Amino acid sequence: MKSVFFPSLVLLMxxxxxxxxxxKIDFDALQETKPWLETEQWEPVPAVVTPGVYTSxxxxxxxxxxxxxLNSWHKPKYGYGARMDEVESIVKWKLEHPENSAxxxxxxxxxxxxxxxxxxxxxxxAFGDCQLHIEWLAPEDPGKKDQxxxxxxxxxxxxxxxxxxxxxxxxxxxxxxxxxxxxxHIPLVNASRPPGEWQSYDIVFMAPKFNNDGSLQSPATxxxxxxxxxxxxxxxxxGPCVYIGEPYYFAHPEKLPLLLQDHGxxxxxxxxxxxxx
Numbered sequence: 230m231k232s233v234f235f236p237s238l239v240l241l242m243x244x245x246x247x248x249x250x251x252x253k254i255d256f257d258a259l260q261e262t263k264p265w266l267e268t269e270q271w272e273p274v275p276a277v278v279t280p281g282v283y284t285s286x287x288x289x290x291x292x293x294x295x296x297x298x299l300n301s302w303h304k305p306k307y308g309y310g311a312r313m314d315e316v317e318s319i320v321k322w323k324l325e326h327p328e329n330s331a332x333x334x335x336x337x338x339x340x341x342x343x344x345x346x347x348x349x350x351x352x353x354x355a356f357g358d359c360q361l362h363i364e365w366l367a368p369e370d371p372g373k374k375d376q377x378x379x380x381x382x383x384x385x386x387x388x389x390x391x392x393x394x395x396x397x398x399x400x401x402x403x404x405x406x407x408x409x410x411x412x413x414h415i416p417l418v419n420a421s422r423p424p425g426e427w428q429s430y431d432i433v434f435m436a437p438k439f440n441n442d443g444s445l446q447s448p449a450t451x452x453x454x455x456x457x458x459x460x461x462x463x464x465x466x467x468g469p470c471v472y473i474g475e476p477y478y479f480a481h482p483e484k485l486p487l488l489l490q491d492h493g494x495x496x497x498x499x500x501x502x503x504x505x506x
Contacts, residue, residue: 251307251322252315254473265311265473268412269402275419278458286362290502293352293487296339301353303329308349309384309488311472316388317479324482334491340366341498343381349491351387355484357436358506361385362429366497367395369424373494375401379424381496382411384488385434388481389449390470391461393496397421408460410451411470416460427499428456433506436483437466443480 286292293301306328310316333347367379373395381393389410396407396419403409408416408430422428431454438446448468453461468476489498 250318252310252312252318254311254315256311259473268404268472268474270404270412270415271402273415274403275406275408275416275460278418278420286500286502287504290362290504291354292502294341294498294501296336296341296499298336299332299334299341299350302332302350303353304332304348305329305351305486305488308351309387309390309490310469312474313469313471313477316469316471320388320479320481320485339499341501343489343491343494343496345491345493345495347491349384349488351486351488353486355386355482355486356503356505357386357484359385359432359434360504360506361432361434361487362500362502363432363498364427364429364500365393366427366499367393367397367424368495368497370395370494374399376405377494379494379496380490380492381494382490382492383430383432384470384490385432385449385451386436386481386485387488388469388485389434389451389466390490391430391432391451391453393490395421395424397423408453408455410461410464410466412472413467413470413476414451414461414464416455417462418458418460420455420458420460422456429500430455431457435506437478438483439478439480445478448478 307319332350333344335342379395382390384390392409392411394407403415404412433452435450437449440446449466468478
């Protein structure tokens with residue numbers, strides 16, 4: 230049979246492969262300009278309030294961590310992005326190339342502990358609209374401050390981050406403190422407990438909806454309680470939560486895994502459950 234060459238098809242395949250390759254930001258090259266500073270908001274500073282109590286799981290909840298094992302989790306090869314072009318390329322790549330391995334975090338005394346440098350972990354199951362309960366502890370770490378004091382994050386759908394940080398008498402930019410929708414919404418109040426004490430988030434998250442042509446039909450929203458205190462009241466998100474630059478929406482599946490961040494600190498988690506809405 231005679232061979233037939235289709236240069237336009239080869240070009241299309243080449244473009245597609247190049248577009249879906251994950252982008253890796255060179256942070257060393259950005260040290261002079263520090264573009265992440267442009268989206269830090271230091272005022273207004275949320276008022277401090279005394280927090281409340283914890284919540285046990287209802288009988289229809291999916292238990293993601295009960296203090297025993299990491300059977301509901303895996304380590305993704307690519308976690309999350311710091312800038313929108315990186316975020317979009319990672320999501321598209323992961324959908325086409327789901328490369329996962331066993332999580333490296335530690336389970337000890339009923340708690341799930343971040344392994345610094347071990348990478349993020351995400352759920353085996355994907356979720357969209359949901360009610361989430363998660364408890365976390367920022368360990369005491371003298372000498373640490375600002376964003377360097379017990380930093381982690383809960384990424385709904387792996388994209389929309391509610392910040393975890395020691396925000397008890399630890400000054401940082403307001404849209405990056407505990408309970409913020411990172412660099413988008415400052416928490417209504419600061420309900421943080423001191424480091425070394427367990428805290429809780431109770432979240433109602435509504436995923437964004439997209440039209441058949443990929444355009445945005447409705448944005449993601451979040452209502453959240455920190456230690457029983459309302460900190461986000463039906464906050465409307467502008468897109469994924471990113472470290473550098475402005476967010477925007479791009480079409481993605483109705484459900485994606487929940488992700489917990491490794492930011493280099495030994496933050497602990499326990500009693501994680503979720504209800505699909």
